[in-house]
Amino acid sequence: MPEIEKNENQNRYNPAEIEPRWQARWDADPSLYAAEPHSSGKPKFYCLEMLPYPSGQLHMGHVRNYSIGDALARFMWMRGYNVLHPMGWDAFGLPAENAALKNNTPPREWTLKNIEQMKVQMRRIGLSYDWAGTEIATCLPEYYRWNQWIFLKMVENDLAYRKSSKVNWCPKCATVLANEQVIGGCCWRHEDTLVEQRELEQWFLRITKYADELLDGLDKLPGWPEKVRTMQRNWIGRSEGTHVDFAVSEPEGQRVSESASQRVSEPEGKIRVFTTRVDTIFGATSIQLAPEHPLVKQWALNDAALQQSVEEMIGQQKVARETGDIGNIEKHGVSTGGHAVNPFNGETLPIWVANYILADYGTGAIMSVPGHDERDFEFAQKYGLPIKRVVAPSVSGTEEIALPYTGKEEAVLVDSGEWTGEASLEAQDKMARFAEEHGFGQKTTTFRLKDWGVSRQRYWGTPIPMVYCINGHEGVKPQGVVALPESALPVLLPEKIEITQEGGSPLAKVPEFVNTTCPVCGGPARRETDTMDTFVDSSWYFYRYTDARNSNAPFDSDKANYWFPIDQYIGGVEHAILHLIYSRFWTKVMRDLGLIKNAEPAERLFTQGMVIKDGAKMSKSKGNVVSPDEMISRYGADATRMYALFAAPPDRDLEWQEEGVAGISRFLARVYRLTSKFAPVVRELEKNAHGDEIAPSAFAAQTPAGAALLRTLHQTIAKITEDFSGRWHFNTCIAAIMILVNEISTAEAAMDAGDISAGTIAEVFHKLVLMLAPFAPFMAAELWEQMGGEGVLFRQPWPEADAELARESEIEIPVQINGKLANVVKVAAESDEETIKAAALADEKVAARLVGKTVVKTIVVKGRMVNLVVK
RNA sequence: GCCCGGAUGGUGAAAUCGGCAGACACAGCGGACUUAAAAUCCGCAGACCUUAAACGGUCGUGGGGGUUCAAGUCCCCCUCCGGGCACCA
Numbered sequence: 001m002p003e004i005e006k007n008e009n010q011n012r013y014n015p016a017e018i019e020p021r022w023q024a025r026w027d028a029d030p031s032l033y034a035a036e037p038h039s040s041g042k043p044k045f046y047c048l049e050m051l052p053y054p055s056g057q058l059h060m061g062h063v064r065n066y067s068i069g070d071a072l073a074r075f076m077w078m079r080g081y082n083v084l085h086p087m088g089w090d091a092f093g094l095p096a097e098n099a100a101l102k103n104n105t106p107p108r109e110w111t112l113k114n115i116e117q118m119k120v121q122m123r124r125i126g127l128s129y130d131w132a133g134t135e136i137a138t139c140l141p142e143y144y145r146w147n148q149w150i151f152l153k154m155v156e157n158d159l160a161y162r163k164s165s166k167v168n169w170c171p172k173c174a175t176v177l178a179n180e181q182v183i184g185g186c187c188w189r190h191e192d193t194l195v196e197q198r199e200l201e202q203w204f205l206r207i208t209k210y211a212d213e214l215l216d217g218l219d220k221l222p223g224w225p226e227k228v229r230t231m232q233r234n235w236i237g238r239s240e241g242t243h244v245d246f247a248v249s250e251p252e253g254q255r256v257s258e259s260a261s262q263r264v265s266e267p268e269g270k271i272r273v274f275t276t277r278v279d280t281i282f283g284a285t286s287i288q289l290a291p292e293h294p295l296v297k298q299w300a301l302n303d304a305a306l307q308q309s310v311e312e313m314i315g316q317q318k319v320a321r322e323t324g325d326i327g328n329i330e331k332h333g334v335s336t337g338g339h340a341v342n343p344f345n346g347e348t349l350p351i352w353v354a355n356y357i358l359a360d361y362g363t364g365a366i367m368s369v370p371g372h373d374e375r376d377f378e379f380a381q382k383y384g385l386p387i388k389r390v391v392a393p394s395v396s397g398t399e400e401i402a403l404p405y406t407g408k409e410e411a412v413l414v415d416s417g418e419w420t421g422e423a424s425l426e427a428q429d430k431m432a433r434f435a436e437e438h439g440f441g442q443k444t445t446t447f448r449l450k451d452w453g454v455s456r457q458r459y460w461g462t463p464i465p466m467v468y469c470i471n472g473h474e475g476v477k478p479q480g481v482v483a484l485p486e487s488a489l490p491v492l493l494p495e496k497i498e499i500t501q502e503g504g505s506p507l508a509k510v511p512e513f514v515n516t517t518c519p520v521c522g523g524p525a526r527r528e529t530d531t532m533d534t535f536v537d538s539s540w541y542f543y544r545y546t547d548a549r550n551s552n553a554p555f556d557s558d559k560a561n562y563w564f565p566i567d568q569y570i571g572g573v574e575h576a577i578l579h580l581i582y583s584r585f586w587t588k589v590m591r592d593l594g595l596i597k598n599a600e601p602a603e604r605l606f607t608q609g610m611v612i613k614d615g616a617k618m619s620k621s622k623g624n625v626v627s628p629d630e631m632i633s634r635y636g637a638d639a640t641r642m643y644a645l646f647a648a649p650p651d652r653d654l655e656w657q658e659e660g661v662a663g664i665s666r667f668l669a670r671v672y673r674l675t676s677k678f679a680p681v682v683r684e685l686e687k688n689a690h691g692d693e694i695a696p697s698a699f700a701a702q703t704p705a706g707a708a709l710l711r712t713l714h715q716t717i718a719k720i721t722e723d724f725s726g727r728w729h730f731n732t733c734i735a736a737i738m739i740l741v742n743e744i745s746t747a748e749a750a751m752d753a754g755d756i757s758a759g760t761i762a763e764v765f766h767k768l769v770l771m772l773a774p775f776a777p778f779m780a781a782e783l784w785e786q787m788g789g790e791g792v793l794f795r796q797p798w799p800e801a802d803a804e805l806a807r808e809s810e811i812e813i814p815v816q817i818n819g820k821l822a823n824v825v826k827v828a829a830e831s832d833e834e835t836i837k838a839a840a841l842a843d844e845k846v847a848a849r850l851v852g853k854t855v856v857k858t859i860v861v862k863g864r865m866v867n868l869v870v871k
Numbered sequence: 872g873c874c875c876g877g878a879u880g881g882u883g884a885a886a887u888c889g890g891c892a893g894a895c896a897c898a899g900c901g902g903a904c905u906u907a908a909a910a911u912c913c914g915c916a917g918a919c920c921u922u923a924a925a926c927g928g929u930c931g932u933g934g935g936g937g938u939u940c941a942a943g944u945c946c947c948c949c950u951c952c953g954g955g956c957a958c959c960a
Contacts, residue, residue: 230875231955273960277960356960373960375960446960448959652877653953731895732886732894736894812891819890861890
């Protein structure tokens, strides 16, 4: 074989030179990462990472998130998939308004500038997004008009409605928050700011209509982390039980009026309770009402003492709720003097008000069964209410078990009239049916999930496309709500606006915006001045990506149906019950509107761990923030992103250590030097191969050194290929590549000396570079070109592992004596158990240890180990 | 209180199916190269005991018990850390 001149000089790794050069080349080709038409015949793969809020500064959490997605997208391209890899901006939100206040910059300008800045950072990292085809910014009318469009569809379908209710108010945001945005009694953006309760008129989305489907659907999402599914299950909080109506006899001098029983549309003169244990109803010894129960409110009007107690209890609940201490407050209660009749046995029970009853769960009223409920027990003890046993464990027979006894699986009813002797679970069913037949109750399901309040008293969000007709007209009262027609969209956010710190909707102070005409009667009208929660924007953005430039519809259904569901969604777990539940809801709504066919947005979800520094989450206040820009200018983008994948498995928290990045950078320099040096060898062969796959391995494997190198190569390919298919332990993938490179490095002298064929050298470097492509795209592209590779590296076929070449001919077998390692023996890889056993016994060290002992048992695991049990 | 994670060398971690614990790195130490340093390359490296050194031995995956020829891995109990839920009737 002719001597090929190697490249000994030009092999210093200089990412500062390589990376900008390649970035410029990639940026110059907007179709580089574009998805192909559906007719391409390739299987599709929708790879999605959560879109960022354009704060202006990319942080390490982003780098990690996007490095994972980028590696996967590039890998899937190389595996021959048609990949959609989009990116956009979650561009509405309060920080823009705060910045406007601080710097006197309009929110739009501030946001767009930040987007440009962050895009520059993302490009520096070499992320493979189809900017030209997919990029969206949710703050632009081209996008948010479709929020308005879908909102109108929701109004039409009774999925959006307006009502007055108690809502969460963050004084710092000066706006309302959804339940999901209240974390431990505080605002999700201001962790130390307590959320207040205010009574306001708000727009709500009827997410509860889908409560059952949202819950049941979780079982059909095996590709989602169990943790996220559990959190959503808890959040939805489905609870199967029974409503029972108790007839009320009012306290002295009180009347049960019609208006008192509006809460859960209970029949007049009745209190409706919700219970999951209707089987214990014979043990009810009182009725407990929430302090905010309408009946209590009414009775308190004529009873100053009651009024005062109730106010105290409401106060206690408020404090407890705000401090997150609800659950531990001391139980207080007071008798109302009223009575209720247990419809099952005609017993008369006193009606109390108690601070441990919540008005917004169930019916705000319970039957208190102290014998079989811990809370009721505690309360009854404190106030001397009777405690009755009506359920006993069947297994213990007559043996008395201390009250409260809350078991139900093995429980049997006692002292319960005609149901005595029934098993608890069956009794629940039969008693509910009995109540239903007699018209005083029915089976019910209660949810913790509440409708999604989407009104925000802020400027920088999507205007809600509704108006209030001032004079009213047929079918609409004065000041009544009127939906705008589709043709009136988009309702544009006014550009000229003064942002102040005062509360209230900023849009209300813009007369040009507020004053309009009623689309139905043409009379004067005022616009809704609240804007939509920004979680609306992110609830469906991934559909828009499939058809981002469509100006006639939110997207083309055929396109969405081709790409959906998302094959892999990657993001932080902090959105487990915010974005991830809203977007599941939105998907179901759009499905019912006929826009899409899929019931769930994403087939698989991956939640990556946090990036931490010095043991704590990076934050400005802790001063432990590491800037991606700084890392990139010091070590290069390849080293930075590769470290983010190497330092920990992606699902775990990652401790950022700069020395580690330096280590990766050294590793890359070694790869670069070696590959660059032998690139001419590869190029030469490539030229002669005429496009055929170069260096068929069988031909190349002619020396032991070459064979060993090829063995490691193919083992590495097998490992990485397998890992990409699900486990995603990129840290061990990169470790495997390091082992390969170490081996190449060791073989350098042999390669120089011609002990390893040019074909082998070519194959090794060729495939090494292909494997580096998802992790270090800049350097891989550079080396690919140096090796004479043609076409785009990221569209080259991923190397196939050759099992034959990967196979070890000889393996080491540990020999244990009584489970302790005695020595390691070498045997042929295919050796059967007898051969291995013989080799073990023949080993000198092993033999020496066996002197004077008897082998009573030998365990041989083929290809694994030998254990000699001796006496 | 309930439900999920997690705990492995000085550090980040590996061990995918019950089969050599610590792969691969970082930091460290020793050496080569250099006038010197940096860079690079080579080597050592869990703890303890024994030893002049080596050989050798013991212990070791948060703690305690168990199953097994064999346990980081399976079972039971407990501690600590992180996260979620929490008078949800």
